[in-house]
Each structure stands twice: as C-alpha cells, then as structure tokens.
Amino acid sequence: MVIATGSRPYRPADINFRHPRIYCSDTILSLSHTPRTLVIFGAGVIGCEYASIFSGLGVKVDLINNRDSLLSFLDDEISDALSYHLRKHGVLVRHNEEYESVEGDDSGVIVRLKSGKKIRADAFLWANGRTGNTDSLGLENIGLTANGRGQLSVDEHYRTAVSHIYAAGDVIGWPSLASAAYDQGLNSCNELLDKEYRFVSDVPTGIYTIPEISSFGPNERELTEAKVPYEVGKAFFKDTARAQITGDTVGMLKILFHQDTLEILGIHCFGDQASEILHIGQAIMQQKGAANTLKYFVNTTFNYPTMAEAYRVAAQNGLNRVF
Structure with a gap:
C-alpha cells in the first residue's frame, strides 16, 4: 500500500x-x-x-x-x-x-x-x-x-x-x-x-x-559554512536584450561554481520566468564529470535574444573572477 x-x-x-x-x-x-x-x-x-x-x-x-x-x-x-x-x-x-x-x-x-x-x-x-x-x-x-x-x-x-x-x-x-x-x-x-x-x-x-524565484543546489551561506571554495557569476536581467524587449527587467541569475574545478554547485534566479530559466542550469548540473562546468555556458551558442542567454553572461562574469 x-x-x-x-x-x-x-x-x-x-x-x-x-x-x-x-x-x-x-x-x-x-x-x-x-x-x-x-x-x-x-x-x-x-x-x-x-x-x-x-x-x-x-x-x-x-x-x-x-x-x-x-x-x-x-x-x-x-x-x-x-x-x-x-x-x-x-x-x-x-x-x-x-x-x-x-x-x-x-x-x-x-x-x-x-x-x-x-x-x-x-x-x-x-x-x-x-x-x-x-x-x-x-x-x-x-x-x-x-x-x-x-x-x-x-x-x-x-x-x-x-x-x-x-x-x-x-x-x-x-x-x-x-x-x-x-x-x-x-x-x-x-x-x-x-x-x-x-x-x-x-x-x-x-x-x-x-518577482518569481527558483533555485537548485546549495546557496552561498551553505557553501561558506561547508568551507567550499566557490565563486559567483551573475547576470542581471536588465542587461539582456530579451528582458529589455519584454520590459521585465527586474531579476538576476546567479551561478555558484567551484573556484578550482569550475564545477557548477548551485543556480539561483529571480525575475520573470525564473522557474523556467532554472531548468537549463539544473540539466547541466546533473551531468557527470567535465560536462558539469562553467565552460559549458561559455562554449555553447544561445539563441539571441532569449532569457537563456543570461547563462552565458553569468558564466563570463564568473570566469572573470577566477585567477
């Protein structure tokens, strides 16, 4: 039963x-x-x-x-x-x-x-x-x-x-x-x-x-408490062409990733269609090995203009913080 x-x-x-x-x-x-x-x-x-x-x-x-x-x-x-x-x-x-x-x-x-x-x-x-x-x-x-x-x-x-x-x-x-x-x-x-x-x-x-909110994986506070060396990549909706066209400019996509391996640790998003946008990051996070890294979003061509393009922007923003 x-x-x-x-x-x-x-x-x-x-x-x-x-x-x-x-x-x-x-x-x-x-x-x-x-x-x-x-x-x-x-x-x-x-x-x-x-x-x-x-x-x-x-x-x-x-x-x-x-x-x-x-x-x-x-x-x-x-x-x-x-x-x-x-x-x-x-x-x-x-x-x-x-x-x-x-x-x-x-x-x-x-x-x-x-x-x-x-x-x-x-x-x-x-x-x-x-x-x-x-x-x-x-x-x-x-x-x-x-x-x-x-x-x-x-x-x-x-x-x-x-x-x-x-x-x-x-x-x-x-x-x-x-x-x-x-x-x-x-x-x-x-x-x-x-x-x-x-x-x-x-x-x-x-x-x-x-605004709508969606997330997958640990947040910054949890990673900090676990002493995981992470870095942050962000894309603000106001900087994407699709959000400017639709007028839904409130929002942000945040990617948390490991500083050394670039493995994606968490995706956090708020704004219009956040729960739809999240599923792209969720799909990549659940891949094994090298497929789950920040480089996927840099090395993939996204349609323009789309909200999915925020992943490329956030990934570039995060890579700029890595040294």
Whole structure:
C-alpha cells in the first residue's frame, strides 16, 4: 500500500475559521469580494505568494512573519530582493511576531500580537503551515503514528515504520511540492514493484511570488559554512536584450561554481520566468564529470535574444573572477 493522501492547511483551534472574514489558504480562493486591507499570518512560501497576489490587486497587505527574515532557506541576496519588491508594492512586513488572538466582527478582523500591537483589516488570511491528511485513516490500527503535523516518516525506500506500507507526497513532509510528489509517487511504486527507482532528494524550488524565484543546489551561506571554495557569476536581467524587449527587467541569475574545478554547485534566479530559466542550469548540473562546468555556458551558442542567454553572461562574469 502507498499512502498518498496529501495535506491541507493547518488550522489552529483558537481561530474561528467559520467567520466570513477569516480565511485559510484554501478558503481564500472562494473570496467573493476584494478587501481593501488584508492581514496575512505566516510568511512562508504560501504567505509570500498570496502577499504578492493581493498587493498586485491593490490591496494593502500586512505580512506577519514569526521569523527574522523572509524565506531564510533561499540565497540571502534573493531573500533581500523579495523583501524589497514586496515593500515596493505596498506590503508591510512585520518580523518576529506571534499572534495573541484573531477576532472577527461584522466589518473586519482585529489581530492582536504578543508584542502588544493590534492590527485591523477587512480580512485575515492564515498561511502558517500545512498538516497531513492522516487523522481519519485509522493509522493506530496498523501500528503507524503520524507526527504533530499529521506527517509520516519514511526511509530512503519510501517505507514507513511498517515495512510493507509506503508513503509519498505532502503526507511525508519536505519538500511538499507538487513536482516532488509526482516523482515520489512514481518511485515509491517502482520500489515496491522491485523496479528501478530513485529517492527524490535533489528538488528545484519554484516560488511564484512577484518577482518569481527558483533555485537548485546549495546557496552561498551553505557553501561558506561547508568551507567550499566557490565563486559567483551573475547576470542581471536588465542587461539582456530579451528582458529589455519584454520590459521585465527586474531579476538576476546567479551561478555558484567551484573556484578550482569550475564545477557548477548551485543556480539561483529571480525575475520573470525564473522557474523556467532554472531548468537549463539544473540539466547541466546533473551531468557527470567535465560536462558539469562553467565552460559549458561559455562554449555553447544561445539563441539571441532569449532569457537563456543570461547563462552565458553569468558564466563570463564568473570566469572573470577566477585567477
């Protein structure tokens, strides 16, 4: 058996989600009016994406983050860029905050924070985490126990603690992406049928904020902590002909590579079509040996004008730093 029951928004018991002005990331999709002001609690991927959507519609958004930076798993430079562009579009980001209470009335919602602040808005969106759909499965009858977020632990064969029961997708937690869930479902079935399979570990991120963000491989902070001697190659979208033609000049492609071998270690991108652009670098990174080096992008002719050409620009920029 493969358990692939997915997930749903986590809903704390002390918030009344039956109130017509209090939403989770699913129920917000049935919003029947455009609020003038909106408080979003939770500044993870979902919270940042909704903040981009609503600020783009002209809604004044308060984005409440219970950490000290946005999407801290991202490259620091790209996280900073996201913060800048959200604020530029009118999003007020509040870091290191926790909610005390959320109270709805006929005209709006009052959010009280543990720091003593109180915020009033037309609507409230809870976007802080998801929980696995396991609570009604009767797992106790087969000796399985989910964690506090309803998720099951698996080994590198997708097996749960009960060896003939497998699990895949959001119900096993990280990375909780549709792209990974497709692969996990396929490979868990292949494993239990004794076919060739792989454990899905190298997963690109695609974050559909404005600007869009995508990355594959370790970031600068992680490489520095691991004492890997890396160098950086950058291409800014504003310097590419295609971005100038389309007017989508906000963005950057960053290639991280080994100083000595020129092996590509990580690709980080933000801007229009970032999650499409990333796949070029991902394909080269997963080649073996000499095929995975910065020189590939210098020695390959890219169509002009294209956004893919940013790889050649970034590679030349990086090689100029090598001595």
